[in-house]
Amino acid sequence: MFLRVAWLVMRKDLTVEVRSREILYTTAFFAVACVLVFAFALVKEGRPLEDAAAGIMWISIAFAGTLALGRTFERERHAETLRALMLAPASRPAIYVGKLLGIVLLLLIVEAILVPLVALLFHAPVGARPVLLVALLVCGTVGFSAVGTLFAAMLVRARSRDVLLPILLYPITIPVIIAGVRGTAALFEPVPADDLAQMWIALLAFFDIVFVTLSLWTFEPLMTE
Amino acid sequence: MKNLYPALVLLALVLFAAAPVMIVNAPYESTMGLVQKIFYYHVPSAMVMFLAAFVCGIASAVYLFRGHAAADRVASAAAELTVVFGLIVLVTGPLWARKAWGVWWQWDARLTSTLLMWMIFLAYLLVRRFGGPGAEKLSAAMAVFGMANVPFVYISVNIWRTIHPTTRVVPTLSPGMRGPFWFCVAAFVLLFGLLLAARMRLEHRRADVEHLYLLAEEE
Numbered sequence: 001m002f003l004r005v006a007w008l009v010m011r012k013d014l015t016v017e018v019r020s021r022e023i024l025y026t027t028a029f030f031a032v033a034c035v036l037v038f039a040f041a042l043v044k045e046g047r048p049l050e051d052a053a054a055g056i057m058w059i060s061i062a063f064a065g066t067l068a069l070g071r072t073f074e075r076e077r078h079a080e081t082l083r084a085l086m087l088a089p090a091s092r093p094a095i096y097v098g099k100l101l102g103i104v105l106l107l108l109i110v111e112a113i114l115v116p117l118v119a120l121l122f123h124a125p126v127g128a129r130p131v132l133l134v135a136l137l138v139c140g141t142v143g144f145s146a147v148g149t150l151f152a153a154m155l156v157r158a159r160s161r162d163v164l165l166p167i168l169l170y171p172i173t174i175p176v177i178i179a180g181v182r183g184t185a186a187l188f189e190p191v192p193a194d195d196l197a198q199m200w201i202a203l204l205a206f207f208d209i210v211f212v213t214l215s216l217w218t219f220e221p222l223m224t225e
Numbered sequence: 226m227k228n229l230y231p232a233l234v235l236l237a238l239v240l241f242a243a244a245p246v247m248i249v250n251a252p253y254e255s256t257m258g259l260v261q262k263i264f265y266y267h268v269p270s271a272m273v274m275f276l277a278a279f280v281c282g283i284a285s286a287v288y289l290f291r292g293h294a295a296a297d298r299v300a301s302a303a304a305e306l307t308v309v310f311g312l313i314v315l316v317t318g319p320l321w322a323r324k325a326w327g328v329w330w331q332w333d334a335r336l337t338s339t340l341l342m343w344m345i346f347l348a349y350l351l352v353r354r355f356g357g358p359g360a361e362k363l364s365a366a367m368a369v370f371g372m373a374n375v376p377f378v379y380i381s382v383n384i385w386r387t388i389h390p391t392t393r394v395v396p397t398l399s400p401g402m403r404g405p406f407w408f409c410v411a412a413f414v415l416l417f418g419l420l421l422a423a424r425m426r427l428e429h430r431r432a433d434v435e436h437l438y439l440l441a442e443e444e
Binding site for chain 2: 222
């Protein structure tokens with residue numbers, strides 16, 4: 001039952017998204033524009049700043065993620081679907097998991113565009129350790145989205161939600177960003193440091209467990225009026 | 226309780242007046258010299274910051290799950306105190322660092338995570354102030370996440386062996402320093418308790434006034 005509700009919520013979000021492609025297009029465009037601005041600032045005479053690629057990749061993911069979260073829940077608010085979901089006789093954590101999966105999937109698609117672009121502009125060897133890089137991206141995206149989904153859902157009713165989402169989200173998810181940046185930087189070295197990257201992946205997995213548990217625990221009382 | 230409060234304030238005043246005398250008489254640390262004395266204010270305020278964060282997080286969880294308004298008042302008072310004592314930590318730390326490490330700030334694990342924790346509670350206050358209706362619940366969730374950060378901040382020095390002294394410093398203090406140190410801890414904890422009580426009382430009064438306003442409007 002739990003998984004079925006989560007699956008249905010996710011499928012609903014993705015169906016809406018596939019029909020309009022609003023969030024995917026705008027978020028992807030925003031992320032690409034972000035990377036380009038960084039490229040102008042940090043690439044001098046064809047030579048990128050050392051270690052810049054990893055940082056820029058994760059900053060762009062965080063910015064794009066914030067935008068996607070805001071847009072997703074703005075749509076829910078506009079169509080009053082979140083209230084309908086809350087009225088439905090479904091367990092709240094299942095709804096949360098469904099929304100979370102939808103956001104993670106969306107962000108992963110954006111990253112599939114973003115990462116090759118960063119590699120191209122900043123000469124980053126993304127192909128050197130593909131499995132570890134994907135593991136870093138997936139763990140980091142889950143951690144970021146876990147907190148983001150919770151706060152974006154709560155902020156649906158708040159007055160100045162556009163300002164408040166980054167204020168809430170960034171201080172809490174900075175550990176995730178740090179782990180992502182450090183792990184990715186280790187992989188982008190001329191000789192990839194596998195053990196270091198694995199350490200950061202383990203830490204990210206730990207963050208994911210803590211954040212998802214806390215979010216599941218607090219989602220129910222938070223979404224009750 | 227009401228009669229006890231002025232007495233406790235007096236006691237706190239005496240403690241804080243006596244602390245500098247004890248600190249001056251404590252033995253000098255061989256390598257750091259005079260600047261080590263900051264330790265007697267830096268570490269106790271860090272301890273109180275953690276304590277305040279825990280009080281805030283637990284009270285917020287109680288408020289989220291039980292909906293007691295009193296728990297929410299405790300949480301908001303404790304969040305403010307987390308920020309205040311955090312500010313003391315973040316000011317005294319660089320003063321010491323300038324002398325000991327030659328730089329004001331170093332991006333080491335303990336410093337970074339302390340700053341982040343402080344920012345989480347600052348965000349808590351921002352949300353409370355500007356979140357509009359329902360902001361108490363939002364900020365309560367923020368505090369629960371902030372509390373989850375505390376153990377991480379505490380052990381960070383032991384995992385990433387960087388420049389900040391580890392948690393082994395306090396248990397291995399020399400006997401001459403131990404007395405003044407725990408004296409200062411007691412003074413800071415007492416100050417925390419007094420400020421928390423005063424702040425809660427103010428919030429309580431505010432809630433009473435609001436209640437009276439609502440009653441007056443109904444009539």
